[in-house]
Amino acid sequence: xxxxxxxxxxxxxxxxxxxxxxxxxxxxxxxxxxxxxxxxxxxxxxxxxxxxxxxxxxxxxxxxxxxxxxxxxxxxxxxxxxxxxxxxxxxxxxxxxxxxxxxxxxxxxxxxxxxxxxxxxxxxxxxxxxxxxxxxxxxxxxxxxxxxxxxxxxxxxxxxxxx
Amino acid sequence: xxxxxxxxxxxxxxxxxxxxxxxxxxxxxxxxxxxxxxxxxxxxxxxxxxxxxxxxxxxxxxxxxxxxxxxxxxxxxxxxxxxxxxxxxxxxxxxxxxxxxxxxxxxxxxxxxxxxxxxxxxxxxxxxxxxxxxxxxxxxxxxxxxxxxxxxxxxxxxxxxxxxxxxxxxxxxxxxxxxxxxxxxxxxxxxxxxxxxxxxxxxxxxxxxxx
Numbered sequence: 001x002x003x004x005x006x007x008x009x010x011x012x013x014x015x016x017x018x019x020x021x022x023x024x025x026x027x028x029x030x031x032x033x034x035x036x037x038x039x040x041x042x043x044x045x046x047x048x049x050x051x052x053x054x055x056x057x058x059x060x061x062x063x064x065x066x067x068x069x070x071x072x073x074x075x076x077x078x079x080x081x082x083x084x085x086x087x088x089x090x091x092x093x094x095x096x097x098x099x100x101x102x103x104x105x106x107x108x109x110x111x112x113x114x115x116x117x118x119x120x121x122x123x124x125x126x127x128x129x130x131x132x133x134x135x136x137x138x139x140x141x142x143x144x145x146x147x148x149x150x151x152x153x154x155x156x157x158x159x160x161x162x163x
Numbered sequence: 164x165x166x167x168x169x170x171x172x173x174x175x176x177x178x179x180x181x182x183x184x185x186x187x188x189x190x191x192x193x194x195x196x197x198x199x200x201x202x203x204x205x206x207x208x209x210x211x212x213x214x215x216x217x218x219x220x221x222x223x224x225x226x227x228x229x230x231x232x233x234x235x236x237x238x239x240x241x242x243x244x245x246x247x248x249x250x251x252x253x254x255x256x257x258x259x260x261x262x263x264x265x266x267x268x269x270x271x272x273x274x275x276x277x278x279x280x281x282x283x284x285x286x287x288x289x290x291x292x293x294x295x296x297x298x299x300x301x302x303x304x305x306x307x308x309x310x311x312x313x314x315x316x317x318x319x320x321x322x323x324x325x326x327x328x329x330x331x332x333x334x335x336x337x338x339x340x341x342x343x344x345x346x347x348x349x350x351x352x353x354x355x356x357x358x359x360x361x362x363x364x365x366x367x368x369x370x371x372x373x374x
Contacts, residue, residue, distance in 0.1 A: 050222050
């Protein structure tokens, strides 16, 4: 049963709660080190989302949803796209092309250009991480939502009465 | 040798996933299939792809399939006895033909890791991706990241990656819109008839009916 906590699996539940911070730290590491080692925003975001899915699988849907609330994931998914897009449009303001990171700095200084590429990548990968982790969390929790879970907000426009 | 073994296991897993009637088992098999694919990517030095395959293919998508199975029931409907049968196993033929075309396409490619491959000797590419320590004049490379894959995804093809990120956001948005306020069906166990081999779609709860 996907929506019921494994009440009798005390060892499993305790170990999972102990592991989740480490999984999330590994996800952040995967994001931050994506530039110089395998990984990146996409993989890091998936790993962070997987930690919440693991919590929900073992401790029940509500426990997982409390750890990754609907309001937070709804906010972070578009925020990631926004961070990515603003990084691109910011370069336009400095006179460069869309997503041309070097436009942010003095282009005659090779070290500044290098740094701009570095920070630009960190910025867009942050956007990818936010969107992917929040989107994966939303995908799982919406698909696995138990039938008696309360809707977080009233349906838009009244909606069908669910009695 | 190891590659041949992994490939043989992959074929076996693929056949098993198709033949398995218990969808929970089939989901587990596809998860193992993804994990094997990740191994194969590592063998090919495509570690970034292996990372994604293990995290998404073997991890998240398996869990999403499980979540879907919890709604629709876990038994595949057996084929109807009077269903028309094609004279030839057409799907098998289509797969073999497509596979043969793909293998034919790879014949012109350089061997994996060939130092004489165009990607390794073309001056533009070499100058672009050489780290500063390796360059004769000690100057910085065209781009910074040591990881070529990240460099291509974020620097050379940043626009593509923005589109990819938007696609993932759109997927989450659509699932939220479709499922968040949908009328809830009775639990799959309750809506399943006595014979467990019939798949039932979750039925809408009747408004004002008995709970």
